[in-house]
Amino acid sequence: MLFGTKEQPEISDEIVSYDPSTLARGRVRKGEVESLFESLGNRRAARIVRSLPERGGFLDPDAVDRLLVNVHCEMQRMSEEFQHGRRVLELLSALVAAVGAKRRLRVVDLGCGTGYVIRWLAACGRVGGRVELIGADYNAALVGEARRLAGEEGLDCSFVVANAFRLAEPADVLLSTGVLHHFRGEALVELFRQHEASRASGFLHFDFQPSPIAPLGSWLFHRIRMRQPLARHDGVLSAVRAHPAPTLLSAARAGAPSFRASMYATRLWGTPIPRAFHAVVGARGEVWERFVRGLGRRAARLDDREGGGAR
């Protein structure tokens, strides 16, 4: 059920490959992924990979894409149940108001998958100000599905196959959900270095919050609500691999020193009970001051101590 080490890779990370500069899809040798999981003692992951269709020893990219679209659809259920759109809106509307540019602001969701957060924000229409909502992801199939879904509901948002830091028109606010734990060690600091080098005025990254009960809670949730074995496996592993608040804060500060960064809402109502998700939020200089003022009472939920303890 649980995993021996936090450093186990997730299956969804290993069954796709992209050239980081061109984003061209690479071929993935099925046997190598199987061997990787076998060598880590994760037989369940190896079995799941073994069950995936192949073409000439390489994973069939179309089958992998179909699977990932299904998995993202199932994972959206978690965001819906845990009211994730509203949680993002609470911080994003304050951040957008704090940035307060006269031109249209660009909010970019990095690693957007099928674009749930961006589509939810577009559907609710309460972000405030003049905001352009964009989702960016490396996977063309997920982006295609996000576009299809947004088109079906006539939502005012767009999706691009791109590196969120290399858009022709850069982002003013960067956000993500469940992405940070995919970056391990120095890669996490490097992610924040890209924030520093970008034109963004603020960022807002949500991820699972690690706690002693998180893996069990995640296992229970995924066991009863997810149908795809890959979703069940990666969902639980995500909770195990999630970065604690001090790791996120120190990476944000090391990588993006011109931002003020803080954790938000790690604890429930001031009790020691951890929330399932926490967020690392940051903004540059004067934007931060306006953001904190804009939060009002909710500013008490911010905690910029690397030791944690926010409400």
Next chain:
Amino acid sequence: MSVWEELAAGFDTRDLRDLFVPAALYVLATLDSAFVGYREAAGRSALIRKGAYYRRALLRGALWGQAAVGLALLVFAALYVLTGERAAFVGALLEAGRRMLTVYVPYALVVLAAFAVRAAPSVDVRSLTSTLVFGPFLFARPALVAAGVVWGFCAARRWDAAALLLFVLAEMLLLERLLGRLRARRALNRAGEV
């Protein structure tokens, strides 16, 4: 005495509890099957606005629940005709039903109360209903469904009653899988048409 007269004699209609037991079980079965329809549909549509989609899913589940109740009634009728002690059979089922209600009614009340709490305008309160009630209770549902049947059987202790209880148990546990298969078949048919 005809079969119908015997059946009527088995139920003491002057005792409202005898009518209450099958009526309450029917209401619970309809509620449960509606939620089965919801669960089967959940996680299959990634649209944002899907209130109508879930309403259809609830209705589909409830309608399949009626079919399940109908099948259970057919099995009951067959067993009733076959059994030699019809009044005892009906009496045993009523006692089993009473016991099943002691398991299922509290479960249903907690779940319905959680829905009421979920109406609160707080994301944390709503999330807690998922974490503390819907998740664990859904996880426990198969065991609880079985526990109700076993507890009921302990009162009935008849092969004919046991057969009907087992049939109902199988229906409760397999309905979601059946709905999933029907959906997969519809998807295949649509793909074939394309």
